[in-house]
Amino acid sequence: MTVFPPARHDALELEELFTPEEKAIKARVRAFAEQHAAPIINKYWEKAEFPHELRSKFGELGIGGAHIKSHGCQGLTTMGAAAAIVELGRVDGSLSTFFLVHSYLGVMTLGLLGSEAQKAELLPGLSNFSKVAAWALTEPSNGSDASALTTTARKVPGGWILDGRKRWIGNATFADVVIVWARSSETGQVNAFIVRKGNPGFRATKIEHKISLRCVQNADIHLTGAFVPDADRLPGVESFADAAGMLAMSRCMVAWQPVGLVTGVYDMVLRYTSQRRQFGAPLASFHLVQERLARMQATIQAMYLMCHRLSQLYDAGRMSHEQASLVKAWTTARAREVVALGRECLGGNGIVADFLVAKAFVDAEAYYTYEGTYDVNVLVAARGQTGYAAFKTAGRANKAPPPTH
Ligand SMILES: Cc1cc2nc3c(=O)[nH]c(=O)nc-3n(C[C@H](O)[C@H](O)[C@H](O)COP(=O)(O)OP(=O)(O)OC[C@H]3O[C@@H](n4cnc5c(N)ncnc54)[C@H](O)[C@@H]3O)c2cc1C
Structure with a gap:
């Protein structure tokens, strides 16, 4: 095909x-x-x-x-x-x-x-x-809890020395610039630095055997005494809150990714079931297949509308972290359901990448996990509902001010 x-x-x-x-x-x-x-x-x-x-x-x-x-x-x-x-x-x-x-x-x-x-x-x-750019926040020991990052930036005359490790960094094996988030030795706060391709203290190794988003080159990064000049520190970054702000903005866009994935799956499944015949009739004429098609279609429309509303709130300058997390978690979870329904409609060809659905099936898993896992995003959303930050170990002792929206 x-x-x-x-x-x-x-x-x-x-x-x-x-x-x-x-x-x-x-x-x-x-x-x-x-x-x-x-x-x-x-x-x-x-x-x-x-x-x-x-x-x-x-x-x-x-x-x-x-x-x-x-x-x-x-x-x-x-x-x-x-x-x-x-x-x-x-x-x-x-x-x-x-x-x-x-x-x-x-x-x-x-x-x-x-x-x-x-x-x-x-x-x-x-x-x-x-x-090409890459963006390196996650570390081997600090994934969901990214604010605990341990990569260090030590001040030296004329610049900074970066030491530490990063994991999962997309595009990093070939990126010209990698934005690296590291903790400043001067302030203890998280800062951001531009690390350029060819920096002798920078090594990016592709994560092998990944079954989701296989074309994305995710890397383990080793920073070993990587010198970055003062001019390559981002002056607008003062603390981890700046990284969190970027993530909220990009989470609004990531919420749209599963929408794209499921529209392709639906289009493929509709064509396939219309063309493929069994028992003397197109698959699309059978009740069970039609129920799946209708459920896929309805879910796709709802995903579109959730993302559209989130985008409106972002444009109005009113999108909260909780709203971004709610929608990102929800669309990625729905995408898993839609691709699973699509996969059922294709029989054996549902596990062949040429028919798109198998590829989307595994790609949905990465969407479900990155930019905050489903779990962590729903817990952020629920913090907005309850005032409790349950994702922190001492969740019960973590009562935040009551939600304001
Ligand atoms: C394909 C891919 C691309 C990525 N690209 C990038 C990138 O370009 N740059 C970058 O910086 N990072 C990137 N990441 C990292 C991504 O953001 C992290 O994988 C993600 O935040 C989860 O961290 P973790 O994998 O370490 O899982 P962990 O944090 O170890 O979580 C493991 C499990 O425990 C659950 N869990 C953790 N904490 C809690 C809690 N408090 N309560 C309940 N459940 C909890 C999680 O939901 C999950 O199910 C990428 C990841 C993937 C898979």
């Missing part, structure tokens, strides 16, 4: 949620994903390699600069970015994640918290994907 199925998932005409400009981005990214990515991506997925041959075409899409509107970045709206995320994820989950890590963690952090000189130097290349 090399020709990607037509888009048939939009039962409630949700395309109308997008402005004409956002629709144009959607159409552009859909054409790229269907025509250039879909025919080749499984080959890379099998080999667990990133499709570098797509990078120049990525650059032509005008999406790399995320929300930033300067230094060659195009200033996407939130729904414009959502359009790109959905269309990339509809064809391949890894491409959606590559874009998210590069643009909504790397570029946004530099654009919002970097110095004028850092932006002028790096944003033009990052906006057209001639340079």
Whole structure:
């Protein structure tokens, strides 16, 4: 199956949620994903390699600069970015994640918290994907509890010496710049540093045998006396709260990723069950298959609407951490259900990557886990409901002020 199925998932005409400009981005990214990515991506997925041959075409899409509107970045709206995320994820989950890590963690952090000189130097290349960014917060011993990070930044004349380890860092094996979060020896607070490709104290090793998002190059990073000049510390970062702020913003975009994944699954399943015949009739004519199709379609519409509302709140400057966590946790959980329903409709071909659904089935697992696991995100959401931060060991003693929304 090399020709990607037509888009048939939009039962409630949700395309109308997008402005004409956002629709144009959607159409552009859909054409790229269907025509250039879909025919080749499984080959890379099998080999667990990133499709570098797509990078120049990525650059032509005008999406790399995320929300930033300067230094060659195009200033996407939130729904414009959502359009790109959905269309990339509809064809391949890894491409959606590559874009998210590069643009909504790397570029946004530099654009919002970097110095004028850092932006002028790096944003033009990052906006057209001639340079790639990575974002390194998680450590081998500090995942969900990322604020406990132990990577150190020791002040020396003219700069900083970074020591420590990071894990799971997307794009890091080939990124030109890695934003590394480390604890300052001067203040004890978390700061952010630009570590450049080729830094002799930086080593990134690909995490092998990963079965989800196989094209994303996730790395273990070793920082061993890595010198970073003063000019490469991000001046806008004062504490871990700045990392948390970036994560809340990107979580709003990550919530859209499963939407893309399930739209592709639905489109594939609808075509497959319409064409495949058993007992003298198309699969799509049987009751059980129709129930699954209807359930998939309804869930997809609801996922779209949750994300749309979250995006509106973000644009209004009113999105809370709890709201972002609630929606991210919910859409990633629903994606697991939709891909499982899709997988049931395909029989044996449901476990063959060529039919998309098997690939989406495992890719949904990464969405469910990164940018905060389902568990931790629902506990953050529930903190908003109850005032108790149950994700901290001493949860019962952790009564926060009553929720204000
Ligand atoms: C594919 C992929 C890409 C990633 N990309 C990046 C990246 O680019 N940059 C980056 O910095 N990080 C990245 N991450 C890291 C990701 O954010 C972490 O994996 C995630 O936050 C979970 O951390 P952990 O894997 O260490 O799990 P752990 O924190 O060890 O959690 C293990 C289990 O315990 C549960 N748990 C933990 N604490 C609690 C609690 N208090 N209450 C209840 N349950 C709890 C979790 O929900 C989970 O089920 C990526 C991860 C993956 C898998």
